[in-house]
Amino acid sequence: MAELSAQASQPAANTRKRAMSENLFGWMLVAPAMIFIAVIVAWPLAETIRLSFMDAGLGGEEFIGLENYQDLADSRKFHQTVIRTFYWMFLSVGIKLIMGLIGATLLNAAIPGRALFRVLVMPPWVIPVAIGCIGWLWLYNGYFGVLSGVMMKLGITDGPFEFLAYKSSAFYSAVVTDVWVGTPMVTLFFLAAMQGVSRDLYEAAWVDGAGRWYRFRRITIPQIMPVIVSMALLSAIFTFNSFEIIWILTEGGPRSATTTLIIDTYKVAIGNYKFGEGAARAVVIVVLLAVFSLIYLFFLNKINKRYGAK
Amino acid sequence: MMDRYTKLQLVGIYAALAVFLTFILLPFFEMFMASLRPLEHLFRSPYQFWSDDFSLQAYKDMWVTVPLLGRYIFNSIFIATSVTVITMVFVVPAAYAYARLDFPFKNISLGIFLGVNMFTGAVLLIPLYRVLRTMGLLNTYWAMIVPGVAFLIPTGIWLLRSYLEKIPRELEEAAFVDGASRMYTLRRVVLPLAVPGLIVVSVAVFIGAYAQQFLFAITFNQTRELQPLPAGLFEFIGYQSVTWNEMMAAALVGVLPVMLIFLFLQKYLVAGLTAGAVKE
Numbered sequence: 218m219a220e221l222s223a224q225a226s227q228p229a230a231n232t233r234k235r236a237m238s239e240n241l242f243g244w245m246l247v248a249p250a251m252i253f254i255a256v257i258v259a260w261p262l263a264e265t266i267r268l269s270f271m272d273a274g275l276g277g278e279e280f281i282g283l284e285n286y287q288d289l290a291d292s293r294k295f296h297q298t299v300i301r302t303f304y305w306m307f308l309s310v311g312i313k314l315i316m317g318l319i320g321a322t323l324l325n326a327a328i329p330g331r332a333l334f335r336v337l338v339m340p341p342w343v344i345p346v347a348i349g350c351i352g353w354l355w356l357y358n359g360y361f362g363v364l365s366g367v368m369m370k371l372g373i374t375d376g377p378f379e380f381l382a383y384k385s386s387a388f389y390s391a392v393v394t395d396v397w398v399g400t401p402m403v404t405l406f407f408l409a410a411m412q413g414v415s416r417d418l419y420e421a422a423w424v425d426g427a428g429r430w431y432r433f434r435r436i437t438i439p440q441i442m443p444v445i446v447s448m449a450l451l452s453a454i455f456t457f458n459s460f461e462i463i464w465i466l467t468e469g470g471p472r473s474a475t476t477t478l479i480i481d482t483y484k485v486a487i488g489n490y491k492f493g494e495g496a497a498r499a500v501v502i503v504v505l506l507a508v509f510s511l512i513y514l515f516f517l518n519k520i521n522k523r524y525g526a527k
Numbered sequence: 528m529m530d531r532y533t534k535l536q537l538v539g540i541y542a543a544l545a546v547f548l549t550f551i552l553l554p555f556f557e558m559f560m561a562s563l564r565p566l567e568h569l570f571r572s573p574y575q576f577w578s579d580d581f582s583l584q585a586y587k588d589m590w591v592t593v594p595l596l597g598r599y600i601f602n603s604i605f606i607a608t609s610v611t612v613i614t615m616v617f618v619v620p621a622a623y624a625y626a627r628l629d630f631p632f633k634n635i636s637l638g639i640f641l642g643v644n645m646f647t648g649a650v651l652l653i654p655l656y657r658v659l660r661t662m663g664l665l666n667t668y669w670a671m672i673v674p675g676v677a678f679l680i681p682t683g684i685w686l687l688r689s690y691l692e693k694i695p696r697e698l699e700e701a702a703f704v705d706g707a708s709r710m711y712t713l714r715r716v717v718l719p720l721a722v723p724g725l726i727v728v729s730v731a732v733f734i735g736a737y738a739q740q741f742l743f744a745i746t747f748n749q750t751r752e753l754q755p756l757p758a759g760l761f762e763f764i765g766y767q768s769v770t771w772n773e774m775m776a777a778a779l780v781g782v783l784p785v786m787l788i789f790l791f792l793q794k795y796l797v798a799g800l801t802a803g804a805v806k807e
Contacts, residue, residue: 246621247621250618300729319547328541337551348756
């Protein structure tokens with residue numbers, strides 16, 4: 218009521234003055250964060266683009282045009298790295314989404330003890346990734362680790378199996394660890410979304426005789442679809458950028474079997490001080506991620522139109 | 528009723544949950560088991576599932592093997608705390624502006640903030656390294672704090688904004704009508720009401736800051752005394768052998784602070800973090 222009378226008595230000039238001060242005040246509050254991001258993220262990003270046209274190292278810089286990009290375009294090894302990165306991403310994200318759906322469905326079931334189970338899912342999300350990876354390093358150890366030990370007891374392998382020593386087992390081991398790191402977040406977001414679905418829908422379907430599987434497929438999935446899509450793309454970005462897991466487990470080896478774009482960039486730029494070549498790789502990553510985010514927005518809009526708008 | 532399960536279904540659900548949770552908790556369990564075993568027992572092959580010589584010796588010896596261990600844990604907490612405080616100083620005003628005010632380029636600038644989430648430090652390491660070198664910040668705490676803050680500001684703004692949007696506008700309007708200035712209203716009306724949200728977002732930022740230290744530490748800091756725990760743990764890997772039991776013990780002690788904070792606040796944290804997933 219106070220609001221109403223205040224509005225009614227306010228002359229137009231006063232409103233305009235207030236709007237102007239709101240503009241100013243808004244920017245005053247946002248500016249510090251904006252400037253900080255500009256210095257620490259935007260400017261380095263621009264620098265990366267500039268450096269990618271340079272032959273730059275510890276010695277100095279020299280403009281060489283598109284040569285760094287040309288080298289990447291010609292390099293079979295780099296093509297393999299790009300393909301490997303996408304394979305890594307799709308495989309890992311796919312498994313995370315399936316695990317997340319299964320996990321969220323189980324945790325959403327009305328059973329005794331679920332509050333405890335929900336807490337038990339979270340640790341990998343909370344602890345530093347680097348520390349979780351040290352645990353996995355131990356699990357994957359051929360001589361003393363539990364996985365190799367169980368395999369030997371079951372007679373799957375005769376002797377110790379070093380998971381991280383062979384090309385394909387190292388790659389899939391890294392995928393498993395990445396899934397382990399990413400699954401809790403996906404699970405909890407799906408669970409939160411499932412809890413937001415109106416019970417009336419389920420009850421109406423139940424009255425009509427719909428079974429659990431049918432209700433899951435025809436109610437749960439469509440209702441939480443916007444969350445599935447956003448989690449898919451969010452996880453895709455995280456997985457694409459995943460550095461610590463691979464670095465701690467294998468440093469990109471054996472023989473490049475786990476070298477993704479991020480690892481490659483880090484090795485070239487920080488490991489070998491080839492700043493220009495590294496920058497060109499970083500720009501490729503940024504472009505690929507930008508394409509991703511566009512796809513993200515495109516799909517999110519579409520899905521929201523189909524499911525979200527009521 | 529709809530939620531009633533048959534015995535068989537219940538068994539199935541619990542069995543599936545057991546498998547799921549085994550996958551999630553196995554590394555922690557194995558780390559704990561390894562930390563309890565004497566080193567010469569650990570290096571016994573084939574793997575033994577149980578042993579009779581469990582002891583807490585590793586939890587004592589680790590401080591001797593890596594003398595700086597206490598310092599590393601302190602560094603981790605110190606860096607994460609500094610990152611949290613600085614991040615919140617930037618986040619609070621910006622989140623309020625995005626939640627309440629209307630100003631030019633509001634949506635575009637918010638989009639730019641969220642876009643930062645797409646880049647991890649790894650993409651920007653090269654120029655960031657040079658920026659930090661120019662500022663003379665390499666090999667200092669700041670080398671790990673400054674990039675940490677930059678990558679947590681967007682998440683912080685996003686989380687706090689959705690919290691502030693839920694505070695009724697009427698209270699601010701009332702303060703305005705009484706002639707309070709905008710700054711006064713923000714400080715004396717909005718912030719006190721937002722305390723629960725501020726705590727949730729701060730804890731989320733702290734957990735993020737605690738988790739992200741490894742990359743910045745190994746790239747921007749060569750000073751041993753300043754290393755955070757995730758980087759310092761690798762000192763247990765010696766030239767001759769790895770003292771796995773002590774490394775695991777140290778890792779578990781190192782995650783204890785975040786795990787405790789998390790356990791106390793997990794209900795609010797999960798609700799706050801997943802708020803975007805729930806339809807209004």
